Amino acid sequence: MNPSPVLLRNYIAGEFVTTKTTFANISPVDGTLIGHVCEADADLVDRAVRAGKAAQQGPWGQYSAAQRAQLLHKIADGIERRFDEFVAAEVADTGRPVHQARTLDIARGVANFRTFAELINQAGNECFEMRAADGSDVFSFSVRKPHGVVAIISPWNLPMLLLTWKVAPAMACGNSVVIKPSEDTPSTATLLAEVMHEAGVPEGAFNLVHGFGPNSAGEYLTKHPDIDAITFTGESRTGATIMKVAAEGVRDVSFELGGKNAAVVFADCDFDAAVAGVIRSSFTNSGQVCLCSERVYVERPIFDRFVAALKQAAENLKIGYPDEDGVNMGSLISHKHRDKVMAYFDLARDEGAEVVTGGGIPNFGDERDRGAYVQPTIWTGLPDDARCVREEIFGPVCHIAPFDTEEEVIRRVNDSAYGLATAVWTRDLRRAHSITRKFHVGMVWVNTWFLRDLRTPFGGVRLSGIGREGGRHSLDFYSEITTICMHP
């Protein structure tokens, strides 16, 4: 049972703002009310964007890169000071294991601010020298400037991690931001606004509006003419909708979208490590990670043994309360999302899948039966053109199939409308070097998964996204660059 319901407010021009229209925030663990959220209407979104624009002409627009770096470290300090509150808020909204919220979600929130504080402080700009036709030595150099006001729209699956992955570089580059977190996970975004306020972020530099997508704050924000760039993380079809809106005014976009990622397990792999790795890549966060492996291809000589081992490992996963000792998996984000996942469980049977394990809803015999839990599920026996093998499900489920040759598995992995991430398990370094570049994806992990160096480019191809963020790639997206040519 959650403590007394809280009221989550918007944050605009340095002030917390309530609204008459609110929506409920419901626990996915037991269906109880966590609190109410103040929904921003079009006028309030307009106020937020105007505050961001005004901040560019105020003190925030005068901050040097070093001053912005210092402020980002102060924000990271503020999150660290309230770390347990952020963990509790993320767990309340999502039902995830406390351990995950501590070691992944909130820890990455701190790391994102610190990473981009360092990067903006160290980032140099290009400078070239040439001899002009008149014999003069000419210097051409570039300078970075902010776009202005950046709209940041984030999803519910890794709320704090993904929101700060965008807020940190956007502010590092001097932009004002208006953030619109998912309606399913409003709590840590609101805590972040409190930390921004406590850190003394100049008013209008950071603004928060709560609401939904269509005909609500998300749409009002992306359609606002004073939004200079849009960074969005979410479903591919939402990205397509936002892209059409961004075309009005030709605004820059950075999209991190859906995936139908593959894990490829060769017979020469470290078997136990590969089993543990595929369990992680299929069931972390109840499969609600865009990088999760919903397709698993195993070289035929070890296929039967691998299926048996993966089944056993999946059945050993502990599903339960977020704060239970040793819990591995929590609930899904909502009943609505569980209905979507369960519909795929039914579809898989209709498409002829063999259910190796799972496929249903666990029976706890307590209030968790009012939550949004599903069983970790493994299928086999489906053809590559089955919808369950082609469509993103975004739950704790994978389909496992045998393959015989490298050429075959590369073709099958690439036969997808998505292209986000692939995980490869092999001890053969030659093979690892030769096949990894042949996958049409944004990222490939070898003998690991979701291990992140925040300086590297992150993003997907095809329906999985547009652009790359991470390291200087973020600085490039969140800056406008002017090239200046100096003739003596």
Ligand SMILES: NC(=O)c1ccc[n+]([C@@H]2O[C@H](COP(=O)([O-])OP(=O)(O)OC[C@H]3O[C@@H](n4cnc5c(N)ncnc54)[C@H](O)[C@@H]3O)[C@@H](O)[C@H]2O)c1
């Ligand atoms: N590639 C990545 O890095 C990455 C990371 C996380 C999640 N995702 C993807 O996100 C999806 C799950 O997240 P979700 O269900 O929150 O996605 P979603 O697209 O339903 O919503 C994402 C955000 O967009 C807002 N939104 C929805 N419609 C909008 C519109 N028309 N205009 C403006 N805003 C709108 C929502 O309110 C929410 O804040 C999955 O497909 C997952 O693969 C991708």
Ligand SMILES: O=C/C=C/C=C(\O)C(=O)O
């Ligand atoms: O659910 C998708 C996870 C995305 C992860 C990142 O954007 C990251 O690790 O920076």
